[in-house]
């Protein structure tokens with residue numbers, strides 16, 4: 544039995560993935576999304592890999608609570624290990640083709656409350672499970688190569704370790720657990736295009752260093768309807784779904800251009816259209832779905848007031864009541880102070896652009 548621990552940050556979508564292409568393949572998006580991996584918030588996932596005799600059937604806990612390991616993910620992991628082992632046999636431990644995994648995952652933020660814990664969770668899991676199958680001396684080198692870094696954190700010349708998965712292949716594996724996880728593999732900004740099996744990085748974490756994201760946690764209760772169920776309900780029952788798919792393609796290109804230019808005044812309205820149109824499909828589903836709380840609406844109104852006063856404070860939301868606000872560093876203290884005064888009871892977490900998957904702990908030798 545071998546083990547490794549990896550971490551990943553949640554990836555917050557500026558333009559949303561909401562809806563899957565129906566078919567056999569798991570979590571292929573119907574919309575193009577663009578997301579930012581956040582600093583500060585992080586999931587740490589330890590994976591042991593070995594035979595069923597050593598580990599029993601695959602199992603997982605998230606913050607100590609048992610959860611099912613998706614079979615598609617396990618099959619994808621085994622397939623990726625066996626294809627990589629055929630290309631680079633000397634890189635791997637002698638683990639069986641039908642290896643099982645035992646997973647223990649911990650978040651430093653609330654789970655399944657609209658904070659993209661599934662994104663960081665499955666990205667960290669994909670990285671740790673693959674790393675555990677590798678010989679220990681190759682783990683760090685492989686993970687560093689994914690972000691284009693050498694051991695000394697300087698730009699890599701080789702790009703990837705020959706025969707081992709690229710960041711895009713790891714992203715496709717993470718997607719089998721959760722669609723947004725395919726973006727959390729990467730540092731900085733990534734794009735997950737409609738119909739594609741994986742995300743790709745578009746700008747690294749140093750592209751826009753003075754961008755800040757303030758997360759307001761309106762409730763830390765676990766949500767009752769998963770994003771998976773909610774987006775499928777929207778596809779099947781919302782009369783707005785077709786329009787949402789068409790409109791979101793335009794929003795992704797507009798957002799990418801605004802990010803390239805580091806133009807928050809151009810980015811903000813595009814982000815706002817994306818999340819409000821996404822919620823439009825939820826409000827118009829049968830039965831309708833409302834993740835918002837009274838406090839959510841109060842925050843949205845306050846942000847509108849701050850923008851009228853000249854602040855660049857632009858929110859987005861996911862399948863939950865939390866509000867995440869993008870803003871320039873130069874205005875961050877003033878915006879945070881105004882929100883703290885108006886909503887003193889609402890916890891706040893300040894983040895910036897964060898790193899991708901990282902190796903945290905590994906066996907020696």
Ligand code: PMV
Pocket residue numbers: 554555556558559560561576659661662721722723724770771860861862
């Ligand atoms: O990947 P999932 O199943 O957690 O769905 C993510 C859905 C949103 O967070 C609402 C949007 C997104 O692109 O992350």
